[in-house]
Amino acid sequence: MNIVIIGAGISGLLSALELAEQGCQVNIYNQTYAGQASWAGGGILSPMYPWRYPRAVNLLAQHGKALYQTWNEKLQPVTGIDFEIHETGMLILDETDFEVGLNYKTQFQDPMQHCEYLQREQLDQVNPHLSEQFQHAIYFPEIANVRNPRLLQSLRNYLEQHPKVQFFDQMPIQKFHIQQDKIEYVETETGQKVYADQFVVTTGAWSGLWSAQLGLELPVRPVQGQMALIKTPAHWLPTMCMNRVMYLIPRMDGHIICGSSMQECGFNAETSDQIQQNILEAAYEMVPELAQFPVVQNWAGLRPSSPEGIPYIGQLPHLHNVWINLGHFRNGLCMGPASAQLLRQLILKQPTSVDSTIYSPEQLLKLEVMTS
Ligand SMILES: Cc1cc2nc3c(=O)[nH]c(=O)nc-3n(C[C@H](O)[C@H](O)[C@H](O)COP(=O)(O)OP(=O)(O)OC[C@H]3O[C@@H](n4cnc5c(N)ncnc54)[C@H](O)[C@@H]3O)c2cc1C
Structure with missing residues (x-):
């Protein structure tokens, strides 16, 4: 399966890692805008005051530390980088x-x-x-x-050496070309057409900007x-x-x-x-x-930011080859590994480790339409 990921913060890099390790061909298109959250964050591997957050946030966050430990052990011998848990x-x-x-x-x-x-x-x-x-x-x-700037370096370094992964840096995606119920291709700022079987959007705080093109309100x-x-x-x-x-x-x-x-x-x-x-x-x-x-x-x-800090993870309701993993607000570093794992399980139709419906764009976006 050929997958394009748009955005290379923690959500994009961990999604790429999960998918590439399962044999998918992954091409990552990224433009690093000032303010990328994953570099700037503190790296606390728990929501601050977890009881102030919805259960959906804590369910993903509680796996962060253990999953990072496993990835650090796997990546460090290849990259030489310890991202210090x-x-x-x-x-x-x-x-x-x-x-x-x-x-x-x-x-x-x-x-x-x-x-x-x-x-x-x-x-x-x-x-x-x-x-x-x-x-x-x-x-x-x-x-x-976790020392998040090093975490990003480590992921990047590992993925750059991965035979199934290619990076396209300074290549912002600007347009989605939609044919009926799927994306046919996306287009870079310079007009290059990019084709894939599946498209994954992990564009962090910039994600709300896709609303008009995707034909739905993404409240990020x-x-x-x-x-x-x-x-x-x-x-x-x-x-x-x-x-x-x-x-x-x-x-x-x-x-x-x-x-x-x-x-x-x-x-x-x-x-x-x-x-x-x-x-x-x-x-x-x-x-x-x-x-x-x-x-x-x-x-x-x-x-x-997303309304309750619950990330949107899954397929878009009306576009069959578009997946999103975004809206992690204050907890994207601790929720990152379990979010990417869930995304991979959904794309590859594997059993999921958590109840996926509570992150489903279809459910969450419907709810927001009803409550707004
Ligand atoms: C000050 C601060 C402290 C924080 N502390 C913590 C903490 O202690 N623990 C915790 O768990 N979380 C923390 N967070 C939250 C966490 O950093 C975020 O939730 C998480 O990093 C979001 O990751 P992301 O990959 O979704 O977004 P980002 O890291 O912002 O990545 C999105 C990427 O997409 C790129 N992009 C955007 N549009 C396009 C386009 N059109 N084409 C190509 N690329 C594009 C952007 O340039 C960027 O590189 C903190 C955040 C901040 C700002």
């Missing part, structure tokens, strides 16, 4: 979430979300740098983070998130920390990612002084000692 655990400092957080694992049988209540003394042992203002916290020891819009990067000594901060939806994510080499903001400002991927200041204030509030270390970088990315 960093087992730091996560401290949540919001008192309002303690009770629901402690109950969550039991309620949903999700071992990834094992949680402990810590008093200040235990807190000091788990993370000695936390501000004195936090006298207790809940701790999720199983939650890890860009939501900007900014980050700041602080450099501390290696292994200085032992855990991820979260307070009032702001977080700290330590990498193994001592870089700490501080984030993040949420702003609807179109396709603008520029940082602003005010938001950067807010991010740093939130970081210093959690860990005051961070103020003594340099801020070495900042950036912004565009999340592909």
Whole structure:
């Protein structure tokens, strides 16, 4: 089977990997626009406060860590790149979430979300740098983070060496040529026609732009998130920390990612002084000692928002050879591996590992028409 994938963020690359490993010929057309989310994200392998998200999001997210571990073991000998699944655990400092957080694992049988209540003394042992203002916290020891820029490099490197995969970079797809109930070919910006048996759209925050051509409303819009990067000594901060939806994510080499903001400002991927200041204030509030270390970088990315953060995964209802895997909003890195696995199972008509109907474009888009 010959498949064209449009977009090479995490959704496109993992979809390509799943399909190529099953023998499909995969051609990936990509244009890297400023703000690509997969590079910009933090890489937390769990939704922040999972209980605030629909079950459909958590069902995919709970497989993220294990699937990345398997892929890292497979890819690393070929690429030489370790994309660092960093087992730091996560401290949540919001008192309002303690009770629901402690109950969550039991309620949903999700071992990834094992949680402990810590008093200040235990807190000091788990993370000695936390501000004195936090006298207790809940701790999720199983939650890890992945170094997502390296993850993308590793996937790309592996796929570039794969005999079934070809990349077409700086080749944005501009038009879909539809004949009755299928796409006959897609066309690049320069007018090149691209034919395939199946087409997979993984264009992240840019996906809503296809609505008119595809003849349906794809409610996916860009939501900007900014980050700041602080450099501390290696292994200085032992855990991820979260307070009032702001977080700290330590990498193994001592870089700490501080984030993040949420702003609807179109396709603008520029940082602003005010938001950067807010991010740093939130970081210093959690860990005051961070103020003594340099801020070495900042950036912004565009999340592909969807109404409830549930991704659309599956075939389009009216076009038989068009598949989508998009709209992962704040959780595309943790949902990425299970989303791509599901897409592959659907395209190749294999048994699915999760109930596919809850991500079905047909179901979700119908629901949105009914509720809007
Ligand atoms: C600040 C921030 C923090 C985040 N933190 C986390 C986190 O901790 N954990 C987590 O799970 N998720 C996180 N996310 C969310 C996650 O990054 C996204 O959900 C995910 O990366 C979306 O991946 P994607 O492949 O769908 O989109 P993208 O990575 O944006 O990729 C889409 C690609 O398609 C290309 N493209 C678009 N149009 C065309 C076209 N016409 N032709 C060809 N190519 C095209 C784009 O240039 C881009 O390369 C975060 C996001 C941000 C911004």
